[in-house]
Amino acid sequence: MQQIKTIAQMQELSKQWHFSGDKVAVVPTMGALHEGHLSLIRVAKKHAQKVIVTIFVNPTQFGEGEDLDAYPQPLKEDMRLCDLEGASAVFTPSAAEMYPKDSSTWVDEAQVGLGLCGAKRPGHFRGVTTIVTKLFLAVLPDYAIFGEKDFQQLAVIRRMVRDLNFPVTIIGAPLIREKDGLAMSSRNRYLNTEQRQGALSLSSSLKYACEKIDEDNQVLLKKLKAQMKEIIEGGQGKLDYIEILHAESLEELAILPDSGEIRILVAASFGPARLIDNVGITLG
Ligand code: PAF
Numbered sequence: 001m002q003q004i005k006t007i008a009q010m011q012e013l014s015k016q017w018h019f020s021g022d023k024v025a026v027v028p029t030m031g032a033l034h035e036g037h038l039s040l041i042r043v044a045k046k047h048a049q050k051v052i053v054t055i056f057v058n059p060t061q062f063g064e065g066e067d068l069d070a071y072p073q074p075l076k077e078d079m080r081l082c083d084l085e086g087a088s089a090v091f092t093p094s095a096a097e098m099y100p101k102d103s104s105t106w107v108d109e110a111q112v113g114l115g116l117c118g119a120k121r122p123g124h125f126r127g128v129t130t131i132v133t134k135l136f137l138a139v140l141p142d143y144a145i146f147g148e149k150d151f152q153q154l155a156v157i158r159r160m161v162r163d164l165n166f167p168v169t170i171i172g173a174p175l176i177r178e179k180d181g182l183a184m185s186s187r188n189r190y191l192n193t194e195q196r197q198g199a200l201s202l203s204s205s206l207k208y209a210c211e212k213i214d215e216d217n218q219v220l221l222k223k224l225k226a227q228m229k230e231i232i233e234g235g236q237g238k239l240d241y242i243e244i245l246h247a248e249s250l251e252e253l254a255i256l257p258d259s260g261e262i263r264i265l266v267a268a269s270f271g272p273a274r275l276i277d278n279v280g281i282t283l284g
């Protein structure tokens with residue numbers, strides 16, 4: 001498996017692959033890879049002969065006081081895992097390679113990214129859409145795989161790709177959970193035993209909501225959210241948001257529709273780790 005560090009080399013390799021008739025899929029990551037990321041590589045391999053995993057801790061998507069400096073960077077182990085999964089190459093550019101000193105161009109999606117994490121983390125999605133654009137222009141992929149764990153991020157990227165006519169097919173891959181239900185995240189490694197136990201309240205609150213909706217499709221959403229809040233706070237979570245939304249537009253629902261896809265999203269901090277989780281429900 002090759003390690004590529006510069007944009008020029010990455011573009012050259014991708015062009016060669018395309019020239020030989022191969023499809024190229026990219027799995028953008030910030031490293032600290034876990035089973036969730038590896039599942040994205042497996043999805044990528046179903047779509048393309050060549051799979052590039054990008055590993056870049058993108059400074060522009062971290063706000064002040066967030067965990068940029070503490071973000072884990074076990075590069076050797078990440079590369080070993082990518083190799084084991086059969087990735088064709090990893091792209092590991094430096095910050096200087098991705099952001100020239102006088103870099104002054106941003107890509108900014110101005111609707112889907114406004115609420116939820118966008119409201120709590122101003123500038124976060126501008127950082128994501130900008131780096132994803134740069135990664136696409138370096139890797140020149142046919143397909144890009146993103147996890148549904150970051151559901152809003154996936155929706156923002158889909159909108160950006162549609163609006164800017166990127167010739168890239170975006171594929172959303174299912175969220176992967178630990179055996180006890182905790183959504184896999186690189187940030188789980190910040191949790192001590194007690195916080196990890198408390199963090200299970202995120203998935204429990206979603207399970208509770210699914211059961212209630214299954215029992216009664218006229219359930220009052222305000223009451224349901226209040227019950228979910230109790231569950232999360234019972235796990236000592238500092239709640240950021242609980243939202244019940246239309247799955248595609250991410251518009252808030254006042255009542256449950258008779259049919260269609262909805263998504264329930266939660267975010268809360270447990271000690272040093274801000275965690276997110278979500279679940280999809282098909283109604284009707
Ligand atoms: O989901 C992530 O790990 C990051 O937000 C991404 C898409 C790699 C951009 O830095």
